[in-house]
Amino acid sequence: MFAEAGVPAAVVLPRSTADVVAVMQTASRHGVPVVPRGGGSGLVGAANAVDGVITLVTTRMDAVLEVSATDRLAVVQPGVVTRALRDAVAGLGLYYPPDPASYDWCTLGGNLAMDSGGLCCVKYGVTSDHVLGLEVVLADGRVLRTGRRTVKGVAGYDLTRLFVGSEGTLGVITEATLSLRPAPATPVTLVASFASTAQTGRVVQRVVTEGLVPSMLEVMDRTCIRAVDDLMRSGLDRDAHALLMAQSDAGGEAAVAEIAALTRICTDEGADLVHSTDDAGEADLLLAARRMAWPALQRLGSGLLLDDVAVPRGRIADFMDGCQQVAVRAGLVVAVVGHAGDGNMHPTVVFDQTDADQRTRAHEAFDAILALGLELGGTITGEHGVGRIKTEWLERELGPVSMSVHRAIKDALDPQGLLNPGTMFRRAAVGDLPAVASAQA
Template identity: 65%
Template sequence: MVEPTTETTVGQVNTTLGDHLLGELRDAVGANGLLADPDVVLGYQRDMMPLAPAGTPGAVVLPSSTEQVQAVVRACAAAGVPIVPRGAGSGLSGAANAIDGCVVLATTRMNHILEVDPDNRLAVVEPGVVNRDLRGAVEKHGLFYPPDPSSYDWCTIGGNLSTNAGGLCCVKYGVTTDSVLGLETVLATGELLRTGRRTVKGVAGYDLTKLFVGSEGTLGVITQATLALRPLPQAPATLVATFGSTAAAGAAVSRVVREGLVPSLMEIMDQASIRAVEQHLSTELGAGTGSATLLICQSDGGGETARREIRAIEQICTDVGAELVHWTDDLEEGRMLLAARRAVLPSLEIYGAWLTDDVCVPRTRIADLISGCAEISERYGLLIAVVGHAGDGNMHPTITYDPGSEREFAKAHQAFDEILALGLSLGGTVTGEHGVGKVKREWLAREIGPVGLGVHRAIKAALDPGNLFNPGSMFALYDEDKD
């Protein structure tokens, strides 16, 4: 098992909060908003990434307003106790993992949709709003909030903002930052910073909104967001194609991009993913016939527009040698086909525990990444299933292992790192949507280099000189051998 982090030397950390600070926190959030029981706080220790280190929180606070967040921040800053902001805990990078003696600030009680403005196509929400709830609320107005992480039915907007989450619709609609107009963020001083705008355009000053989106709680605590909405898409047309080789599937993706087609969704599954889903859902997707790869596409243009786009993709798949191509504009059949993609991770549980990676490569190198993962799988003797967003090159190789075997866990960790190295070697990045957190710190440093790391540290030092927020996540404020 992963040992708790000892990363408490970065900044001033008290391992015991003391009665005075606990009293101030209780005054700030109320008695029912403070959790200090050792057994209870352990439930807020980590997110969904088993590789990331996690310490033991000194307490958990559950504020219900921006003013309460400000009071907590001021109290912790005065006491020199770090704060780790947290949403629902659905993250996959360890960004929300506690460090020893910290205060975990969970925003789940700040769960109000404050405004839906159909005329200006925007919504104003608190960070604890569940992604799926927001999507459902704006659909009543004929509107659409695009970001849709796989955990959209329980992840919160605050966590999505902090990690700049993506999802299946990124190929057409982008990641979370592309839907954010403005933020309210509590700074390390306890002051409230308002960034961005409610207008369609706005270029006044630095783009501070985008600075905070994806900062993983290291620069402040987001307490409100103004989000851009889109018209609700029409019923999509859906296509599924199987290929005898990953190279053929990769060629299809490249052709789709080159010919200027922009489907609302384009997902890819390798043979291991196909087989797992077939067994889990008791259905047939093509693995039984030896298909190496499956491609799922949707076009949400509606009517003849969607059918025209899907037919063009059908022709491309046929031209590059697809074994089977099928498309439908029946809504229920399309949902059933897409359910196979969403079922990949639950399906892999039949093989034991799973550890999902997150690398993004140029779309022309998707086949190389899948082939490379197959080689890593064979070398370590662990099943690695690759599924991902073919439309933007963001792949999720998922390593399965026996959770009761320390040896297999160690091999899974090594395979995880080799996949990151492979992604970089193909001209990619070590994270497309899950974030850096506490599991990819050295990989961030490798990717952005010493100058980039220095700029990150300078921004952190300017906004959070006391290293109050999530110390040690993404990167260390100082070189650890000099600290």
């Protein structure tokens, strides 16, 4: 919504690493910027084209090249849809944990570029926690291989981690070696409703301090609850101020015991309703309510601005309450849904995009929420990335020394500044670069 976008000079859809090498060699020789793009599900404009660039779309590189049950790994191309990998390994009793809400259509290349998370991060971590190695085409067309296939390995710098989360600014990922886990047991699922966000916050704190490690711990505020219930007619508690969803995939009696402990905590903290089930169908319905939060909120206004702030788990209630104060000041609706287990919240500003005043207030509310997150000891992004709409805030969070190191790495790997210019770093507009003008001529 607030990320600039333009018209590329060309769009290419490579099918192999060799194709990507040819594109980058040509772009480097002529000084033409390149914007890598996956499935287009990103929310910060990191894959938006700008005038005169080459948009390099990796969706045709969609092969699962190898699955090894012995080594518990998969080798994939970047265009593989995240859910397709999970389905591909399920028959071998294996599991790829990262599960962004868009996992039905987002691609692994985009997940790698943004270091995406998902609903199961509380137990299994984010994308970077499951990457063993990469194949990357650098700005000048050279092919770099990072990492390894072994369980352990510390030779050299950790270049794999450097490229994961780099948002296409350091190279184009053309292959990834990903670690897999044994498939989890059928989970036991819990849902609890609360009259206040403070109660929900205390539950999250106790989950951590009492040593519980659920495979999922999600939260929705009243606005989200009602929006989802209006869409799905799922019988959610519309009067609740917060709804907590949790799962345990520990298996058998261990899962039952973990959910029983979580039930006790919710009851102790005054939950109005606590319900648990080991029925897979019922669990799928409950999870669908969480995954449908974004589509449900889209029905509330013609414009949505989704934020992505992570705060310490002890400050979740403060953050949710603060977002409502921002909403009151802005005179707009702000709905909050998020991964309570790791403190990654997704407040969404709802507004009328045809109303210039509301657009201005929405942007101000977005900034106020970012400021709130930093004030509470958090970060401006937990999984969506910086893209083109948070470049100023990246500098505020990291400070001048860190930014100088970032720029030094960028300059070393991409001295012409061709890869995804304008993403992460505040730079001159791409259209102002002489190289683009000459390329268009």
